[in-house]
Amino acid sequence: MYSKKVMEHFQNPKNKGRLEDADAMGKVGNPVCGDIMYIYIKVKDDRIADISFETMGCAAAIATSSMITELAKGKTLDEAMKITRNDVADALDGLPPIKMHCSNLAADGLHKAIENYRSGIKEGPSKEDVLKEFQKIPGVDKKIANLLWDAGFIGMDEVRRTSSIELMGVKGLNAELIKKIKDYVGGSHDH
Amino acid sequence: MTTERQVYLDHGATTPVDLEVVKAMLPYFTERFGNASSLHTPGTIAREAIENARGILSKFLNSKEDEIIFTSSGTESDNLAIKGAAFKNQDKGRHIITSSIEHPAVLKTCEFLEKHGFEVTYLPVSRDGFVSVDDVKKAIRKDTILISIMYANNEIGTIQPIAEIGKLAREKGIIFHTDAVQAVGKLKIDVEKDNIDLLSLSGHKIHGPKGVGALYKRKEIQLEPLMHGGGHEFGLRSSTENVPGIVGLGKAIEICGKNMNSEIQRMTKLRDKLIDGILRNIPDTRLNGSRKNRLPNNANITFSHIEGESILLSLDAKGISVSTGSACSSKSLKPSHVLLALGLKPEESHGSIRFTLGRFTTAEDIDYVLETLPEIVKKLRDLSPFGKK
Numbered sequence: 001m002y003s004k005k006v007m008e009h010f011q012n013p014k015n016k017g018r019l020e021d022a023d024a025m026g027k028v029g030n031p032v033c034g035d036i037m038y039i040y041i042k043v044k045d046d047r048i049a050d051i052s053f054e055t056m057g058c059a060a061a062i063a064t065s066s067m068i069t070e071l072a073k074g075k076t077l078d079e080a081m082k083i084t085r086n087d088v089a090d091a092l093d094g095l096p097p098i099k100m101h102c103s104n105l106a107a108d109g110l111h112k113a114i115e116n117y118r119s120g121i122k123e124g125p126s127k128e129d130v131l132k133e134f135q136k137i138p139g140v141d142k143k144i145a146n147l148l149w150d151a152g153f154i155g156m157d158e159v160r161r162t163s164s165i166e167l168m169g170v171k172g173l174n175a176e177l178i179k180k181i182k183d184y185v186g187g188s189h190d191h
Numbered sequence: 192m193t194t195e196r197q198v199y200l201d202h203g204a205t206t207p208v209d210l211e212v213v214k215a216m217l218p219y220f221t222e223r224f225g226n227a228s229s230l231h232t233p234g235t236i237a238r239e240a241i242e243n244a245r246g247i248l249s250k251f252l253n254s255k256e257d258e259i260i261f262t263s264s265g266t267e268s269d270n271l272a273i274k275g276a277a278f279k280n281q282d283k284g285r286h287i288i289t290s291s292i293e294h295p296a297v298l299k300t301c302e303f304l305e306k307h308g309f310e311v312t313y314l315p316v317s318r319d320g321f322v323s324v325d326d327v328k329k330a331i332r333k334d335t336i337l338i339s340i341m342y343a344n345n346e347i348g349t350i351q352p353i354a355e356i357g358k359l360a361r362e363k364g365i366i367f368h369t370d371a372v373q374a375v376g377k378l379k380i381d382v383e384k385d386n387i388d389l390l391s392l393s394g395h396k397i398h399g400p401k402g403v404g405a406l407y408k409r410k411e412i413q414l415e416p417l418m419h420g421g422g423h424e425f426g427l428r429s430s431t432e433n434v435p436g437i438v439g440l441g442k443a444i445e446i447c448g449k450n451m452n453s454e455i456q457r458m459t460k461l462r463d464k465l466i467d468g469i470l471r472n473i474p475d476t477r478l479n480g481s482r483k484n485r486l487p488n489n490a491n492i493t494f495s496h497i498e499g500e501s502i503l504l505s506l507d508a509k510g511i512s513v514s515t516g517s518a519c520s521s522k523s524l525k526p527s528h529v530l531l532a533l534g535l536k537p538e539e540s541h542g543s544i545r546f547t548l549g550r551f552t553t554a555e556d557i558d559y560v561l562e563t564l565p566e567i568v569k570k571l572r573d574l575s576p577f578g579k580k
Contacts, residue, residue, distance in 0.1 A: 034498045034541030038576045054576035058500035
């Protein structure tokens with residue numbers, strides 16, 4: 001199922017663990033699929049001087065996290081912003097089609113870390129901010145917003161990336177509400 | 192990736208064929224190749240072999256001989272039972288009751304029937320995975336024609352109150368089907384005592400061959416066939432019989448019947464050793480499904496803060512074969528419908544692993560898993576952003 005390269009990076013991931021003196025981090029994930037990534041960066045002279053990751057997820061999620069750290073290290077921020085999901089997949093000699101959507105999040109995580117760095121944010125938005133953001137969705141009250149947060153949705157992007165069918169897996173959401181949510185946030189209705 | 196030691200703990204997916212079974216089957220590929228419908232001697236030999244296997248199955252389930260229909264699989268048996276009963280009895284009503292933790296062979300068949308004008312009630316289960324007899328009772332309507340509840344669950348191994356549901360269905364004159372694919376050989380099944388009308392089983396889950404299954408059908412129950420043709424298997428399953436497969440299934444059942452009590456005890460002991468060993472030695476782990484009324488060969492464990500596929504592949508690299516609670520590693524990315532029905536959060540269901548033991552599993556195999564697993568879990572937890580102290 002996986003290329004040799006994916007298995008190598010899965011079994012011996014590079015640049016793993018929290019970067020203690022990171023300048024910024026990016027959090028991305030698809031909790032319903034089971035993948036959550038934190039990418040940490042340290043920036044010096046507009047270049048990525050150091051980078052690391054923490055990931056909960058399948059082999060593809062771990063391998064793409066490891067690979068993005070290799071691809072981004074030493075690059076300028078502008079260069080790093082240009083690394084795409086496909087670049088990561090190609091560098092790993094490809095990913096199974098079904099994993100391209102779900103687990104290939106590392107590039108997004110890196111971009112988010114850089115955006116956060118440029119906006120002077122060290123981490124992602126706080127829980128309160130995210131809950132407020134969720135409550136802008138019609139039909140979502142504080143209780144539902146909390147359900148989404150508890151299910152691991154750490155921002156609107158994560159909701160956008162999750163299909164209607166996957167959202168069915170979140171306790172407390174019904175079909176009607178999911179349709180409202182997807183109409184509001186856009187993104188994939190289905191795989 | 193192979194290591195010296197191979198420990199196969201995915202018997203819920205499939206099992207190695209017992210060599211005795213292979214031996215029994217082999218002549219039916221070559222010298223005893225006849226078509227069981229033929230009147231000549233080779234045909235008669237094939238017919239006798241089929242009827243002999245039918246006898247073994249009926250004795251094993253405590254049914255009559257002409258109540259066993261051979262099929263190609265557990266899935267086919269489920270389809271024949273559910274669609275067959277629904278289409279044949281639709282004049283009496285169009286309501287079906289099943290549970291939310293059935294195998295897809297039942298769930299998808301029910302969904303298909305919903306598109307054809309039937310109504311289906313999907314009963315919830317308790318936090319430890321049981322259907323309540325009271326819920327079944329409450330769901331029964333005037334137009335209910337079929338209840339289908341699995342004997343034991345394939346993911347979490349919980350054994351349902353089949354005899355009680357059977358009794359209830361019998362009292363109300365409703366057909367009762369049970370998918371016993373995972374239960375056969377691991378539990379004593381008696382279709383009379385359990386009040387079962389239809390029961391599905393499969394060969395390859397019990398150290399028999401793939402491509403063969405059977406449906407027990409109480410004599411009085413009427414079914415619409417799925418396969419039309421030469422009228423084989425009492426007109427319910429046309430197709431030239433898979434004689435080697437049927438012989439293999441018969442042999443596999445015979446072996447199950449011979450050693451069942453001691454096998455159940457042996458497997459239960461190994462299962463408990465595995466469950467206790469994991470829960471005791473690895474923090475943040477939980478058993479899914481009940482401890483009691485559980486298949487003797489099933490352990491399903493949630494490992495918090497990590498994902499199942501990465502556990503599966505790490506174990507595979509050490510020669511240990513298991514499956515994920517979620518189907519994330521295979522075709523679907525959706526969390527397991529069974530674990531969600533228990534009330535687990537999606538991320539908890541993603542971190543679940545099913546271990547299923549078999550006839551050839553040894554105490555040394557379990558020791559090896561218990562030695563190997565903690566390091567794998569630790570390595571993956573070190574990578575994870577969650578669960579850090």
